[in-house]
Amino acid sequence: MSTRTRPRAHPDDDSVTYREALREGLREALASDDRVFLMGEDVGRYGGCFGVSLGLLEEFGPDRVRDTPLSESAFVGAGIGAALAGLRPVVEIMTVNFSLLALDQILNNAATLRHMSGGQLGVPLVIRMTTGAGRQLAAQHSHSLEGWYAHIPGLRVLAPATIDDARHVLSAALVDPDPVLLFEHGSLYNAAGILDPSVRSVDLDRAAVRREGTDVTVVAYGGCVSKALEAAEELAGEGISAEVVDLRTLRPLDDATFVGSVRRTHRAVVVDEGWRSGSLSAEIESRICEQAFFELDAPVERVCSAEVPVPYARRLEEAALPQPAGIVAAARRVVS
Amino acid sequence: MATAHGGTPAGTPKTKRPRRARGPTTPSRTPAASHDLDLLRQMLLIRRFEERCVELYSAAAIRGFVHLYIGEEAVAVGVHQALDERDAVVSTYREHGHALARGIPPEAVMAEMYGKSTGCSHGRGGSMHLFDADRRFYGGNAIVGGGLPLAAGLALADRLRGESRVTCCFFGDGAFAEGEFHETANLAALWGLPVLFVCENNLYAMGTALAREHAQTDLAMRAASYGMAAWAVDGMDVHAVERAARGAVESIRAGSGPHFLEMRTYRFRAHSMYDPDRYRPKDEVEEWKRHDPVTGLADGMRTAGLLDAAALEDLEHQAAEEIDDAVRAAEQAPEEPAEDLLLHVTGRHEEAQA
Ligand SMILES: Cc1ncc(C[n+]2csc(CCOP(=O)(O)OP(=O)(O)O)c2C)c(N)n1
Numbered sequence A: 001m002s003t004r005t006r007p008r009a010h011p012d013d014d015s016v017t018y019r020e021a022l023r024e025g026l027r028e029a030l031a032s033d034d035r036v037f038l039m040g041e042d043v044g045r046y047g048g049c050f051g052v053s054l055g056l057l058e059e060f061g062p063d064r065v066r067d068t069p070l071s072e073s074a075f076v077g078a079g080i081g082a083a084l085a086g087l088r089p090v091v092e093i094m095t096v097n098f099s100l101l102a103l104d105q106i107l108n109n110a111a112t113l114r115h116m117s118g119g120q121l122g123v124p125l126v127i128r129m130t131t132g133a134g135r136q137l138a139a140q141h142s143h144s145l146e147g148w149y150a151h152i153p154g155l156r157v158l159a160p161a162t163i164d165d166a167r168h169v170l171s172a173a174l175v176d177p178d179p180v181l182l183f184e185h186g187s188l189y190n191a192a193g194i195l196d197p198s199v200r201s202v203d204l205d206r207a208a209v210r211r212e213g214t215d216v217t218v219v220a221y222g223g224c225v226s227k228a229l230e231a232a233e234e235l236a237g238e239g240i241s242a243e244v245v246d247l248r249t250l251r252p253l254d255d256a257t258f259v260g261s262v263r264r265t266h267r268a269v270v271v272d273e274g275w276r277s278g279s280l281s282a283e284i285e286s287r288i289c290e291q292a293f294f295e296l297d298a299p300v301e302r303v304c305s306a307e308v309p310v311p312y313a314r315r316l317e318e319a320a321l322p323q324p325a326g327i328v329a330a331a332r333r334v335v336s
Numbered sequence B: 001m002a003t004a005h006g007g008t009p010a011g012t013p014k015t016k017r018p019r020r021a022r023g024p025t026t027p028s029r030t031p032a033a034s035h036d037l038d039l040l041r042q043m044l045l046i047r048r049f050e051e052r053c054v055e056l057y058s059a060a061a062i063r064g065f066v067h068l069y070i071g072e073e074a075v076a077v078g079v080h081q082a083l084d085e086r087d088a089v090v091s092t093y094r095e096h097g098h099a100l101a102r103g104i105p106p107e108a109v110m111a112e113m114y115g116k117s118t119g120c121s122h123g124r125g126g127s128m129h130l131f132d133a134d135r136r137f138y139g140g141n142a143i144v145g146g147g148l149p150l151a152a153g154l155a156l157a158d159r160l161r162g163e164s165r166v167t168c169c170f171f172g173d174g175a176f177a178e179g180e181f182h183e184t185a186n187l188a189a190l191w192g193l194p195v196l197f198v199c200e201n202n203l204y205a206m207g208t209a210l211a212r213e214h215a216q217t218d219l220a221m222r223a224a225s226y227g228m229a230a231w232a233v234d235g236m237d238v239h240a241v242e243r244a245a246r247g248a249v250e251s252i253r254a255g256s257g258p259h260f261l262e263m264r265t266y267r268f269r270a271h272s273m274y275d276p277d278r279y280r281p282k283d284e285v286e287e288w289k290r291h292d293p294v295t296g297l298a299d300g301m302r303t304a305g306l307l308d309a310a311a312l313e314d315l316e317h318q319a320a321e322e323i324d325d326a327v328r329a330a331e332q333a334p335e336e337p338a339e340d341l342l343l344h345v346t347g348r349h350e351e352a353q354a
Helices: A017-034 A054-062 A072-084 A097-109 A163-174 A224-239 A256-265 A280-295 A314-320 A324-333 B031-057 B073-082 B096-103 B106-113 B147-161 B179-190 B219-223 B238-253 B283-287 B292-305 B309-332 B347-353
Strands: A036-040 A064-069 A086-096 A126-131 A156-158 A180-185 A208-211 A214-222 A242-246 A250-251 A266-275 A301-305 B086-094 B137-141 B167-172 B196-199 B227-235 B259-264
Touching: A017 A036, A017 A086, A017 A163, A036 A072, A054 A064, A064 A097, A064 A242, A072 A086, A072 A097, A086 A097, A086 A163, A097 A126, A097 B219, A126 A163, A156 A163, A163 A180, A180 A224, A208 A224, A208 A256, A214 A224, A214 A256, A214 A324, A224 A266, A224 A324, A242 A256, A242 B219, A256 A266, A256 A280, A266 A280, A266 A324, A280 A301, A301 A324, A301 B259, B031 B073, B031 B096, B031 B238, B031 B292, B031 B309, B073 B167, B073 B196, B086 B096, B086 B147, B096 B106, B096 B137, B106 B309, B137 B179, B147 B167, B147 B196, B167 B292, B179 B196, B196 B219, B196 B238, B219 B227, B227 B238, B238 B259, B238 B292, B259 B309, B292 B347
Parallel strands: A036 A064, A036 A086, A086 A126, A126 A180, A156 A180, A214 A242, A214 A266, A266 A301, B086 B137, B086 B167, B167 B196, B196 B259, B227 B259
Antiparallel strands: A156 A250, A208 A242
């Protein structure tokens, strides 16, 4: 960690928040490579709408920490152009909901230019955005659309779920020669923990086993990993041993890790905050079936968001989202 | 007053001079007095309603993102003087004032903040997504600029049906930077659509000051470049707003296509309840508070002998009662049962019930 101290959620210990871990990664990237710059709405003077880039403007100046107008298509497209010209832009879009205004640039330019140019042009760009629900922000601020982006060839899609991943994900993303999308779940920013000093990097090609188990594999990512771990804890109390796999990278998927896990446990529950229909969970279930069908002792279960735009009212929002209780129930069904 | 608005005194016509649509210059005292009293009543209600929202938010009775309109009341109330029932309104996430000025009952708005079934969006929307189909209030849009094309479509429908209705679309200076604005302005002007664009220029898009998001900060002039009539208006003066809106609406109804009003205003509070408001100089905020549209109108009326202490107290009392009732009703209202989670996703179910 830097010696520059920032207000901490827990000033009396060494813990850092997910937000601070991301900021530290950004600071490191800006300090170590002058091709890197951060741009987006309110990233500078305001400090980032979720406070991730707080203080970086003062440290690196307005050229490197660049406030943009509300023009998602224009500044994401400009990031693509700057990447084509050899810079390493990190573009922040406040939330995935607003990224749809830049979807054309992301899909039709960032993801496709390398192929359309016959390999002549690469777009080494990182786009960061918030995703997910749970804060009663209603439909237009709550959706989980990272699965859509995971559909697109040419992109790498990441969903850091832990403090360590948040800390180191950016440096790994920046060495990728292609566009990388980084999804930060809104409910994780205040999560705090101690950074593991032995962790120096994130292997973007590998999913991570966050808890070992023998009876059922729970596959999750991003904001649902902690819910899966909570469920696993409860299942352990009932004598069910659940293995929790954190996908970490949503595209390309690391089949080997989750299919390997299912081959050992013979049962699987897939947790996805996206809607079930046409979701990432469908892709994962499908790969499990394609690769380990005869290993399965039960049909794969999925715990997804209800097929409804996320509602505002707390009770309805809770009912719409995957919850630990739902994961526990699904795990019970597959092991029974 | 408006040096912060680029040195141009607010209210200066940027392109064409707005037509004076207010009738005789010396109206008989009584109607003028009661009209002003009504303007004041509406602005006070909005102001006090939102102040109550602050308390309720601190008490965690209402949640989510809440964006207050405090300081900008003259815009909603003034513009609505020019609109009538047949017209449509498209709004943003900062829409409590627009919704109340549109006539959505405070109980329905408050219940929505509480996420209750009696809320105007049945608890699905919250503060940012107020809707009322009967009153032709089309939200409550939290994607910056997202409502603009809808306004063009509503107006297109009116045009195709030969209705002499106007669609009024509220949005901010931040939204003006989005492609959505420019695409819609072009479409509306090209097709001569009956849209009133009301840009609430409060000098900030979240933490970004106007001059740091716009290469050319004269928004009315830029809007005029699309070939529509456009003016800048002192958005802190409800009479100026009303005058400009009446002129524009009359002209739109007469078939002259879209009009644009840049309302020069200011929000006295932070962008949202989450915002620490570190980006605005304190003295700038204080300076603007001296042009408070509510006290400004009240002072003017007092000077003109149209308002005394008792009358003002009456209005305050009325507003407080209305809001108390709304809060009480919201607290007692039922929540939507979780079993109804999947309602209102597609129309089929609703049709089957009907
Ligand atoms: C497309 C999009 N980008 C970003 C945001 C986040 N955001 C919400 S309000 C806001 C500021 C908008 O400012 P302005 O249009 O001037 O309206 P005001 O809030 O001042 O009324 C921003 C950046 C959003 N909701 N939608």
